[in-house]
Amino acid sequence: MSAALKRVQGELAAASVHAASHEDGNVAVIVEGLTRRFGDGPAVLDRLDLAIAPGEFVALLGHSGSGKSTLLRTLAGIDPVVEGAVSRPREVSVVFQEHRLLPWKRVWENVVLGQEGKDGRDRAAAILEEVGLAHRIDAWPLTLSGGEAQRAALARALVREPGFLLLDEPFAALDALTRLKMQGLVGELWKRRRCAVLLVTHDVDEALLLADRAVVLERGRIRVDMPVALERPRKHVDPVFEDKRETLLKSLGVSL
Amino acid sequence: MHYRRALNVEIGARNMSETLISIASRGRSQGASGRITLRELGRFRRYLSPLLLVAVWQAACASGFVSTRLVASPWQIAQTAASLIADGTLTSNLGVSLLRAGAGFSIAAVVGVTLALFSGLSRVGEDLVDAPLQIMRTLPALALVPLFILWFGIGETPKVLLVALGATFPIYLNLHKGVRSIDPKLLEMTRTLGLSRLDTIRNVILPGALPDLLIGVRYAVGVSWLMLVVAEQVNAESGIGHMMMDAEDFLRTDIIMVGLLVYGVLGLLSDQIVRFLEAKLLVWRPLARGATR
Incomplete structure (x- = not known):
């Protein structure tokens, strides 16, 4: 099968998943006509529509000031919905x-912060095992490395068994090697748990490595909404990967 | 010759880099055991100059260079301290002073913490409490002594209240600052976790403000002693300050100096207690952990 044909088929498949989810009313997140402006300035989000299916991994790209952060904060429930409508699962977690992390609480206490029940430590232990941080369960956060701290934050997000996981550039502050490991970990965890994910990132490669769909935001509107129907694990050498990479970069104003 | 080289190396190591220290330890492993005591001596070098000062002081008094009527000699002070302890004067006065400082400081802790939390956690509280306190703290508390004596007489009340007044401000100011300067990103995070306001206060705001509270406590302890000195030197019938004022009438510089010594030791001890508390309560800070190890 030629790469081009594979691609078309892949996109069709992705599109149908998308449509089906709409017909069933089986949608994890719906954003309709979301508009947000601060003061008299231009709209940061401009009548934005977005739907995310349960278990779908969406990457959100865009320049600084494109409205990425505002959208994420609205979905996380930190910012209010002023104009438009947002529906989302009850359990939403953010990394x-x-x-x-709270520096004055041990790692496991941070993980189960706000969780009821006496088996907190056991639950934390299980989830820390899953993110590969079981050996630091009693550590103080200030003694963790950047990657370890981010694993703990991921554990704290997952222990709530979210229907929707928001990742706000979670790997941006990590060194290149740690970032690769963390990307692999997030891919693994998502495969196991299948919650809907919105990953905000600047990194086109990261988006193509992990997401089912890449959405590019520009001046508060969706400029590109591109399915990434590549088989996992994904390889940079794949010509389709390269092709999609160029498309995304072009839509972000970078031409190669 | 070995000995002299090691000495030079030791001095160099203290002042310079780690490389020199490693040279020093290599030198030690080669040489005799006598050098270890030399290294231990180095640790006591810090105490050398104070001891020297005391020795000079003693010599000056003994030779008649300084009049012992104006400045008691260290030996005399030690003897006086012993006799004051023996006849119970020092202990009973110290007890009274400690009680006053303790009572005043306790009032300050309760009032300061309550006000700081009220104004730190609510806008209404901030508007009601912060402005008057910020105005009042610019007043030197000691200027209130005459007023306090008119209001409360010369009993225990004005002394305790003076200590309380002085110690309230550092506790209030530091805790208020601590509550207000909690990282907003942490507060945002607790909102995404769905923590209630009460849980947020308990888990985030209070522990986050604790380091600032302890700084306030340290200042407050210092201020407590200062206020106590003044309060006890004006119209008191007991206490370390009173003991010193009494001694002034009889030109007993030795007793005055014993009083000074006691104040010094009290200040040092209370500071150590707060430091100990910091090390215990703030174990999560890498610095604090290093200090306790």
Whole structure:
């Protein structure tokens, strides 16, 4: 099968998944006509529509000021919905660029922060095992490396068994090697848990490595909404990968 | 010759880089055991100059260069301290002073923490509490002594309240700052986790403000002693300050100096207690952990 044919088929498949989810009403996240402006300035989000299916991994790209952060904050429930409508699962978790662990609580206490029940430590232990941080269960956050801290933050997000996971440039502050490992880990965890994911990132390669769909935001509107129907694990050498990479970069104003 | 080289190396190591230290330890492994005591001596070098000062002081008094009527000699002070302890004067006065400082500081802790939390955690509280406190803290508390004596007489009340007043401000100011300077990103995170306001205060705001509170406590302890000195030197019938004022009437510089010594030791001890608390309560800080190890 030629690469081009494979690609078309892949896109068709992705598109049908997308449509089916709409028909079933089986959608994890729906954003309709979301508009947000600060003061009298231009709209940061401009009548934005976006739907994410359960278990779908969506990457959100865009320049600084494109409205990525505002969209993420609205979906996370940190910013209010002023104009338009947002529906999302009850359990939503966020991993930020900074780990945002409480330095005065041990790793496991951070993981189950706000969780009820006495088996907190056991639950934390199980999830820390899953993210590969079981050996630091009693550590103080300030003694963790950047990658370890981000693993703990990921554990804290997953212990709530979210229907929707928001990742706000979670690997941006990590060194290149740690970032690769973390990307692999997130891919693994998603494969196992199948929650809907919105990954905000600047990194086109990261988006293509992980996501089912790449969405490019520009001045508060969706400029590109591209399915990435590549088989996993994905390889950079794949010509389709390269092709999609160029498309995304071009839509971000970078020509090679 | 071995000995002299090692000495030079030791001095160099103390002042310079780690490379020199490693040379020093290599030198030691080659040489005799006598050098270890030399190294231990180095640690006591810090105490050398104070001891020297005391020795000079003693010599000056003994030779008549300084009048012992104006400055008691160290030996005399030691003897006086012993006799004051023996006849119970020092201990009973110290007890009274400690009680006053303790009572005043406790009031300050309760009032300062309550006000700081009220104004730190709510806008209304900030508007109601912060402005008057910021204005009042610019007043030197000691200027209130005459007013306090008029209001509360010369009993225990004005002394305790003076200590309380002085110690309230550092506790209030530091805790208020601590509460207000909690990283907003952490607060945002707790909102995404769905923590209630009460849980957020308990898990994030209070532990986050604890380091600042302890800084405030340290200042407050220092201020407590300062206020106590003044309060006890004006119209008191007991306490270390009173003991010193009494001694002034009889030109007993030795007793005055014993009083000074006691104040010094009290200040040092209370500072150590707060440091100990910091090390215990802030174990999560890498610095604090290093210090306790």
